[in-house]
Structures are given as structure tokens and as C-alpha cells.
Amino acid sequence: MPENATRPLTARQRELFTALLTDFLAEGFESFTIDDATKRYHCSKSTIYALGKTRDAIIRRVLVSFFKEITRRTDPEANRMTSAARALEDYFTAMTSALAPASTAFMRDLATEPVAQEVYALNTSGATQTIRTLLERGVAAGEFRAESVAFTSLVIQRTMADIQQGAYTEALAPAAAYHALGQLVLHGILER
Numbered sequence: 001m002p003e004n005a006t007r008p009l010t011a012r013q014r015e016l017f018t019a020l021l022t023d024f025l026a027e028g029f030e031s032f033t034i035d036d037a038t039k040r041y042h043c044s045k046s047t048i049y050a051l052g053k054t055r056d057a058i059i060r061r062v063l064v065s066f067f068k069e070i071t072r073r074t075d076p077e078a079n080r081m082t083s084a085a086r087a088l089e090d091y092f093t094a095m096t097s098a099l100a101p102a103s104t105a106f107m108r109d110l111a112t113e114p115v116a117q118e119v120y121a122l123n124t125s126g127a128t129q130t131i132r133t134l135l136e137r138g139v140a141a142g143e144f145r146a147e148s149v150a151f152t153s154l155v156i157q158r159t160m161a162d163i164q165q166g167a168y169t170e171a172l173a174p175a176a177a178y179h180a181l182g183q184l185v186l187h188g189i190l191e192r
Contacts, residue, residue: 017051021065025102026103056114059116071123073098084141085144088131091130102175127160163181
């Protein structure tokens with residue numbers, strides 16, 4: 001971890017960090033440069049470099065923070081007392097809500113920028129493990145029937161990667177695609 005990533009941010013640096021995250025979500029980050037950022041946010045290079053030593057380090061830090069917040073919001077531990085089905089439904093609902101601000105440009109850049117691909121892959125791996133745990137819990141409790149939890153988990157992981165890669169953007173926005181994935185996993189295509 002970069003040395004400056006562990007130091008507390010000043011109020012101005014936190015403000016800049018929040019602005020970067022907001023703008024990345026709205027506009028993507030492919031064209032982000034340090035020079036443009038100093039002009040856009042009316043700050044010095046040292047203020048920006050406090051967030052990371054390079055462009056990629058800054059992007060990584062912003063994305064890691066964004067995905068940590070998604071992880072916090074989707075943590076099924078808050079649903080420990082509910083059924084696995086309810087916890088899984090809540091998980092996909094929280095993921096859908098957390099990704100709602102993510103623009104098409106943001107999702108495109110997640111798919112094309114190497115530093116973003118690394119962060120997303122790590123986050124997807126963690127999400128898949130969480131989902132697998134919920135599936136195992138639901139199967140053990142008799143709430144779910146799955147021939148193979150491992151297979152179901154891999155299908156979910158692959159679909160989440162496809163969402164990130166923009167494979168479904170003609171059909172659904174990314175946040176809506178996560179919701180549809182959750183509904184498909186939980187309810188299949190049978191009429192209720």
C-alpha cells in the first residue's frame with residue numbers, strides 16, 4: 001500500500017477525493033490526468049498527489065474506496081438473523097442501489113482501464129464468495145435447491161464480470177442488470 005494512502009486526509013483532500021469519486025461515477029476516468037485535475041479542482045499537484053503517487057494510484061484509491069463502501073452496504077452479516085433467501089435478496093438490492101450512480105462511462109472505464117480491472121476483479125471475487133456462502137447456507141437450511149453451489153457461484157461470477165464488461169448494456173443498465181441477476185438467481189423464470 002502506498003505510504004500516503006495510510007495518512008489521514010486533510011479536509012481539502014477529503015473534499016477533492018469526494019469530488020473525484022462523484023465525477024468518476026458520472027463521467028468515467030479514462031481521461032483523468034493530474035494536470036487537468038489541478039485546473040478542474042483548483043488545487044495544487046501536492047494536494048492531488050497526497051491521494052496517490054501516480055494517476056493509477058489515485059484511480060485505484062478512489063475505486064477501492066467506492067467498492068469498500070459497496071461491500072459495507074451489501075454485508076450480509078447485518079442479515080444474520082434472516083433467512084438466506086432474504087439475505088441474498090437484500091444483497092442484490094443493496095448492490096443495485098450502490099451501483100445506481102455509476103454511469104455507462106464509469107462502467108466502460110472499469111472494463112478497459114487495467115488498474116480498474118484489477119480492483120473490480122478483486123471485488124467480484126469477494127462478492128462471489130459472499131454469494132456462495134449465502135447459497136450454501138440456504139441449501140443447508142433447505143431454502144434453496146441447487147445441483148451445484150459451486151457451479152451456480154461461477155455462473156454468478158461470470159455474469160458479474162460480463163456486467164462490468166458491458167455485455168448487457170443494450171438490454172439493461174449495470175445497476176438494473178445486477179437486480180435482474182438477483183431476481184434470476186432467487187426466482188428463476190417461473191411465474192410466482
